[in-house]
Amino acid sequence: RENVWCMFMRDKHQYTYQPCMWFEFFPDRYSYGVGIFGTDPTVMNLYREHMKQNQKRYKAAILKAEKFGALPDIFPYKKPKPGYDEIDKSLRPYYNTKFLYFCKHSFEIENLYSDKIYYELSEAIKAFAPLYKLLLEVHENSIEKGDFNE
DSSP states (O other), X not given: OOOEEEEEOSOTTTSOSOEEEEEEEOSSOEXXXXXXXXXXXXXXXXXXXXXXXXXXXXXXXXXXXXXXXXXXXXXXXXXXXXXXXXXXXXXXXXXXXXXXXXXXXXXXXXXXXXXXXXXHHHHXXXXXXXXXXXXXXXXXXXXXXXXXXO
């Protein structure tokens, strides 16, 4: 296998469609990020509703991840989803997506062999925490309402 990764999340067999943070490395690079994977339309509808109600918090969380240097990976729908016009223009790409995560890549592989990686990942966790908390709220609210299986 050419890459190794570690995901930081709750038990994936007990909780479906939850957010996570991860770290992955290859022979020539490494990356890390935050997001939600393996989603379905129900999950993303809940996420969009949450974003609609918490636009300022999402804007701040996304900005913090971007300022850290993480890039969004978004997969937009061709047609805007319902409620698109109610969303701040800067958030629309994140609203009209099939799934969402932010990732930072580095080719400074030598960092893996020094204490630099610990400091870098510590700063990444701080930068990603606001977005992770928002995504976790979507997940936890959905479990309480019975939208997801526990």
